[in-house]
Amino acid sequence: MAESKxxxxxTKLLNNLKNGFDxxxxxxxxxxxxxxxxxxxxxxxxxxxxxxxxxxxxxxxxAGFSPYTPGQNLKAGDRIYCINRRKxxxxxxxxxxxxxxxxxxxAAHIDVPxxxxxxxxxxxxxxxALFKTHYYGGIKKYQWTALPLALTGVVHTQSxxxxxxxxxxxxxxxxxxxxxxxxxxxxxxMKKKLSEGIAGEELNAVAGSRPDPEEGDNRIKLAxxxxxxxxxxxxxxxxxxxxxxxxxxxxxxxxxLDATMIAAYGHDDRVCAYAALRALLETKTPQKTAxxxxxxxxxxxxxxxxxxxxxxxxxxxxNLCRAQGVSMLDCFAASFCLSGDVCNAADPTFSSVSEKNxxxxxxxxxxxxxxxxxxxxxxxxxxxxxxxxKLRAVFDASGVLWQTAELGxxxxxxxxxxxxxxxxxxxxxxDAGVPVLSMHAPYELISKLDAHMAYKAYKAILx
Numbered sequence: 001m002a003e004s005k006x007x008x009x010x011t012k013l014l015n016n017l018k019n020g021f022d023x024x025x026x027x028x029x030x031x032x033x034x035x036x037x038x039x040x041x042x043x044x045x046x047x048x049x050x051x052x053x054x055x056x057x058x059x060x061x062x063a064g065f066s067p068y069t070p071g072q073n074l075k076a077g078d079r080i081y082c083i084n085r086r087k088x089x090x091x092x093x094x095x096x097x098x099x100x101x102x103x104x105x106x107a108a109h110i111d112v113p114x115x116x117x118x119x120x121x122x123x124x125x126x127x128x129a130l131f132k133t134h135y136y137g138g139i140k141k142y143q144w145t146a147l148p149l150a151l152t153g154v155v156h157t158q159s160x161x162x163x164x165x166x167x168x169x170x171x172x173x174x175x176x177x178x179x180x181x182x183x184x185x186x187x188x189x190m191k192k193k194l195s196e197g198i199a200g201e202e203l204n205a206v207a208g209s210r211p212d213p214e215e216g217d218n219r220i221k222l223a224x225x226x227x228x229x230x231x232x233x234x235x236x237x238x239x240x241x242x243x244x245x246x247x248x249x250x251x252x253x254x255x256x257l258d259a260t261m262i263a264a265y266g267h268d269d270r271v272c273a274y275a276a277l278r279a280l281l282e283t284k285t286p287q288k289t290a291x292x293x294x295x296x297x298x299x300x301x302x303x304x305x306x307x308x309x310x311x312x313x314x315x316x317x318x319n320l321c322r323a324q325g326v327s328m329l330d331c332f333a334a335s336f337c338l339s340g341d342v343c344n345a346a347d348p349t350f351s352s353v354s355e356k357n358x359x360x361x362x363x364x365x366x367x368x369x370x371x372x373x374x375x376x377x378x379x380x381x382x383x384x385x386x387x388x389x390k391l392r393a394v395f396d397a398s399g400v401l402w403q404t405a406e407l408g409x410x411x412x413x414x415x416x417x418x419x420x421x422x423x424x425x426x427x428x429x430x431d432a433g434v435p436v437l438s439m440h441a442p443y444e445l446i447s448k449l450d451a452h453m454a455y456k457a458y459k460a461i462l463x
Contacts, residue, residue, distance in 0.1 A: 017364060017403065019363050019364065020363045020364055020365055020401050020447075020449045020450075020453070021363060021449065023401060024401070024449070028452075029449070031452060032448045032449050032451070032452035033448065035278075035448070035451065035452045035455060036254075036262055036448040036451065036452070038278075039252075039262070039271070039274050039451060040251075040252040040253075040262060040264070042055060042059075042270070042274050043251075043252040043264050043265075043266060043267075043270060043274075044169075044251045044252055046110070046266070046270060047112075047150070047152055047169075047247045047265065047266065048111075048112075048114070048152055048153065048245055048247065049087045049088070049110045049111045049112075049296045049306075050086050050087055050153070050154065050243075051152070052110040052270060052273065052294065053083060053086055053087060053088070053089050053110070053294065054086075056081075056089055056091075056277055056294060057081065057083065057089070059277065059281060060079075060081050060091060060277075060281065063079070063281040063282075064079050065079040065080060065081050065091060065281075066079065066080060066081070067080070067081060067082070067083075068080040068081060068082045068092075068316070068319075070319045071319070071323070072323070073323065074094050074320070074323060075094060076094050076095060076096045076285050077093070077094060077284065077285035078093070078094045079091075079092075079093050079094075080092050080094075082316050084296075084305070084306050084310070084312045085305060085306055087111075087296045087306040088110070088293075088294060088295050088296040088306040088307075088310075088312065089293075089294040090291065090292070090293050090294075090312075090313065090316045091277070091280055091291070091292045091294075092289055092290065092291045092292075092316075092320065093280060093283045093284075093285070093286060093289070093290045093462075094285075094289050094320075095285070095286045095287055095288045095289035095290065095463075096285060096286070096287050097287055097288050097289075098324055098326060099289055099320060099321050099324050099326045099331045100324070100326045100327075100330055100331065100334070101288060101334055102288060102331055102332075102333070102334030102335035102336065103288055103289040103290070103291050103317075103331060103335045103336075104286070104288050104289070104290050104291070104335070104336055104337075104461055104462050104463060105290075105291045105292075105293065105335060105336070105337040105338070105422070105427065106276040106279065106280070106291070106292045106293070106337070106338050106340055106458050106461065106462065107276075107292075107293040107295060107308065107337055107338070107339050107340065107418050107419075107422060107429075108269050108272040108273040108275075108276050108292075108293070108294060108295070108339075108340035108341065108418075108433075109269045109273065109294070109295045109296065109297075109298035109299070109302075109308070109341065109418060110269070110270060110273045110294045110295070110296065111136075111137070111295075111296045111297055111298055111299050111300075112137070112247075112265070112266040112268065112269075112270065112299065113135070113136060113137030113138060113139045113268075113299055113440050114135070114136050114137065114245045114246065114247050115133045115134075115135050115136070115144055115149070115178075115203060115205070115245065115246040115247075116133060116134050116135070116136050116243075116244070116245050116246075117131050117132070117133055117134075117153075117239065117242070117244040117245065117246070118131075118132045118133060118134050119239060119240045119242075120132070120239060120240065121133065121239055121244075122207065122221055122224065122225065122236060122239065123221065124218045124219075124220050124221040127209065127211075127220060128206055128207075128208070128209055128220065129206075129207045129208040129209070129220045129221045129223070129224040130204045130205060130206055130207055131176070131204065131205040131207050131246075132201075132204060133178075133203045133204065133205060133246065134200070135200060135203060136245070136299065136300065137299030137300060137440070138299065138415075138440055139440055140194070140195075140440070140441070141195075141197075141198040141199070141200060141202075141203060142180070142194065142197050142198045143441050143442055144178055144198075144203060144442060145178045145179065145180035145198060145203075146177070146178070146179070146180050147177070147178070147248060147249075147442060148168065148175040148176075148177065148248070148249040148250065149168065149175055149176045149177060149178065149205060149246040149247065149248065149249055150166070150167060150168025150169050150173075150175060150176070150246070150247055150248070150249035151165055151166075151167045151168055151176055151244060151245075151246060152165060152166050152167075152168075152169075152244070152245055152246075152247055153165050153242060153243045153244035153245050154242065154243050154244075155232060155234050155238050155239070155241075155242040155243075155244065156238065156241050156242065157232075157233055157234055157235075157238055158235070158237070158238070161233070163232040163233070163234065165232065165244060168249040169249060169251075173249075175249045176205040176206065176207060176246060177205060177206045178203050178204065178205050178206075178246075179204075179206060180198070205246055207224050208220055208221075208223060208224040208227075210223055211223055212226060247265060248265040248442040248443065250265070250443070251264075252264035252265075255445055260363070260447060260448055260449070261362075261445055261446060261447050261448060262445070262446055262447075262448060262451070263443050263444070263445050264443065264444060264446075265442055265443055265444070266444070267342060267434070267436050267439075267444040267445075267446050268341075268342045268436055268439050268440060268444060269298065269340070269341050269342055269433070271342060271433075271434045271436075271446055271451055271454065272340035272341055272342060272433045272434060272454060273294050273340070274455075275340065275434075275451065275454040275455040275457075275458050276292045276294075276340050276458050277292060277294070278455055278458075278459075279292075279455055279458035279459040279461075279462055280292040280462060282459065283459070283462045283463070286462055286463040287463055288463060289320070290462040290463065291317070293308075293313060295307060295308045295418055298341075298417070298418055302418055302421055308418040308421040308422075309421055313425075314328065314425075317331065317332075329426070332425050332426045332427050333426050333427075335427045335428070336387075336390070336427070336428050336429075336461070337419075337422045337427045337428065337429040337430075338391075338429070338430065338431075338432050338457075338458065338461050339417050339418050339419035339422060339429055339430065339431045339432070339433075340431075340432065340433050340454070340458060341369075341417040341418065341419075341431055341433045342433045342434050342435070342436045342439065342446075343360050343367045343369050343405045343407055343431070343433055343434075343435055343436070344359075344360070344405075344407060344408065344435065344436060344437075344439055345359075345360050345361065345362050345435030345436055345437050345446075346359035346360060346361050346362075346435075347437055353408050353409060353412045353413070354408055354409060355406065355408075355409045355410070358404065358405065358406040359405060359406065359408075360403055360404075360405035360435035361403065361435065362435055362437070362446075362447045362450065363447050363449050363450065364401065364403045364435075364450070365400065365401025365402045365403055365449070365450060365453040366395075366400065366401070366402050366403070366432050366433065366434065366450065366453045366454045366457045367402070367403050367404065367405035367432065367433060367434070367435050367450075368388070368391060368402060368403070368404050368405065368430060368431070368432045369404070369405050369406065369407065369417075369430070369431040369432070369433075370382065370383050370388060370404065370430065370431075371383070371406075372407050372414065372415055372416050372417055372419070372431060373414055373415075373416060374413065374414030374415070374416075375410070375411055375414065378414075379414075379416045379420060380416070380419075380420065381419045381420045381422070381423035381429055381430075383419075383428075383429065383430035383431075384428070386428075387428050387429070387430050388430065390428075391430060391432065394460050394461060395457055395460065397460075398456065398457070398459075398460035399456070400453055400456050400457045400460060401449075401453050402432075402453070402457065405435065417431050419431050432454075432457060433454060434446050434447075434450045434451055434454050435447070435450055
């Protein structure tokens with residue numbers, strides 16, 4: 001009898017969460033597998049924010065969304081989108097209630113750490129043609145050497161014609177490559193701190209080695225430029241007005257012998273962006289207007305005209321509000337936002353940086369981060385108890401597997417998300433996203449179960 005009561009108390013009072021595979025049905029797992037297949041297709045088509053927007057527009061229009069025109073009359077159930085300079089995007093499904101009652105918002109970012117070409121990138125040295133680069137976002141520079149890299153972006157010619165560049169993704173495409181020292185000659189390099197082993201100015205990508213037949217200087221550089229001119233009609237000066245990046249040239253793949261995970265470039269944060277997009281596309285006519293924001297520039301502080309700090313968000317929402325005779329500030333005050341951003345998953349190989357009672361675990365569902373920031377919660381919006389309770393109630397009612405998480409031990413480091421910029425607009429907000437292993441590496445790892453739970457969670461929030 002005593003043992004029975006002890007078991008009852010354990011069940012009732014203690015938070016003994018099991019692995020997600022012990023809590024989902026076979027049907028749930030099959031749905032997660034199909035979701036994972038769809039997500040891999042999205043990832044492979046969306047290696048930059050420009051490509052992510054292009055893919056999202058295609059998906060949205062197939063789901064009945066149309067471009068928004070300021071001043072357009074909208075009714076409940078109308079499905080619209082607004083693009084910000086081809087690099088960020090807002091989508092909405094109009095609700096039955098007035099915007100005076102607020103909106104349900106999902107905000108995620110579609111920019112990813114990468115290697116950008118400098119404005120004057122192409123040079124010749126040591127009988128090789130190379131590109132000078134400048135990395136974007138927080139990376140471990142040494143991880144980007146000795147990898148197959150694809151060249152992607154847009155170049156404008158002097159005539160004003162834009163050319164989308166995408167080289168290195170197809171099986172027969174050539175790739176670019178950033179060299180590293182052979183171990184036999186790297187004695188001095190390997191004495192340096194890990195962060196100094198490869199310097200930013202050493203991230204030079206090999207672009208060619210065959211000289212042009214024309215006599216003169218820089219014959220190998222000339223040969224590379226001739227190839228680009230033949231294919232795209234561009235000249236060297238066009239680099240100065242281009243937007244070109246190097247990204248890993250390998251596709252998303254199933255990972256683990258049991259294929260329960262996905263290894264890919266760009267999980268942070270396209271795993272949450274895709275989940276938010278899918279959730280909205282499947283939303284019919286919600287009570288409150290449902291909005292998804294796919295933002296740029298999060299990896300460098302949400303700056304710029306396409307970042308979360310941009311007023312483009314207000315431009316879109318204010319237009320919707322004025323059409324209903326509603327104050328945008330009143331709408332914000334009554335709104336709820338889920339900042340869909342990933343967190344680090346507890347890694348048993350590097351367990352010293354996580355506090356095990358508050359670290360997100362793979363296959364335990366979507367992770368709610370009450371606060372991010374650094375050390376004393378600096379740079380965090382720190383969600384209220386009421387906001388956390390609202391999220392718990394919605395998730396529990398919808399059968400969403402969830403957990404809470406911190407971004408590492410206190411004083412171990414930290415980071416931020418777009419949540420603080422939504423909070424500054426007087427919108428109740430909390431972070432909730434997918435746990436990731438090897439975050440910000442050229443190839444990251446996530447669980448299919450967790451990715452599917454993020455989609456279910458976001459769908460529940462939109463209503």
